[in-house]
Amino acid sequence: MALAYDSGNEQKFQELLRRYPEKRAALLPALRLAQGQWNYLSDEVMTYVAGRLELEPAEVRNTATFYTMFRKKPVGKFHVQVCTNIACFLRGSDELMHHCEKKLGIHHGETTEDGLFTLDHVECLAACGTAPMMQVNDDYYENLTVASVDKLIDGWRRSS
Numbered sequence: 167m168a169l170a171y172d173s174g175n176e177q178k179f180q181e182l183l184r185r186y187p188e189k190r191a192a193l194l195p196a197l198r199l200a201q202g203q204w205n206y207l208s209d210e211v212m213t214y215v216a217g218r219l220e221l222e223p224a225e226v227r228n229t230a231t232f233y234t235m236f237r238k239k240p241v242g243k244f245h246v247q248v249c250t251n252i253a254c255f256l257r258g259s260d261e262l263m264h265h266c267e268k269k270l271g272i273h274h275g276e277t278t279e280d281g282l283f284t285l286d287h288v289e290c291l292a293a294c295g296t297a298p299m300m301q302v303n304d305d306y307y308e309n310l311t312v313a314s315v316d317k318l319i320d321g322w323r324r325s326s
């Protein structure tokens with residue numbers, strides 16, 4: 167079956183087209199909508215977005231590849247991204263990353279067998295003043311400790 171934005175995303179996509187007279191300018195938000203709907207940007211999804219914006223699929227692929235926020239492979243329900251750049255590193259992000267690995271039983275780039283968690287370490291997410299931090303899906307968690315990460319992960323497990 168051919169891909170299509172669901173009705174909510176189609177409405178948002180139409181709003182984007184109204185906001186950006188030049189269709190190409192809507193590429194990043196259109197990709198964001200697509201990632202939200204399909205979890206990651208497969209070739210098929212990128213081709214779909216290209217078609218909607220009258221762009222070449224290769225151009226969409228190049229853009230999606232450039233930005234690390236766009237996923238090219240599926241992730242778990244909770245995409246845990248621990249910042250390990252300098253400010254976070256100096257405030258213990260290594261310890262947090264190792265703790266996540268141990269608690270979840272996975273390493274960087276892996277997903278738990280139940281599909282709940284994907285773990286990644288990432289470069290600076292521009293929240294250095296509240297290091298160490300991590301991003302989980304669209305939310306930032308800052309001033310983290312091993313204990314607070316533990317609590318967060320337990321909470322997500324319980325809620326799923």
Ligand code: FES
Nearest residue numbers: 249254290293294
């Ligand atoms: S170094 Fe971690 S947010 Fe900047």
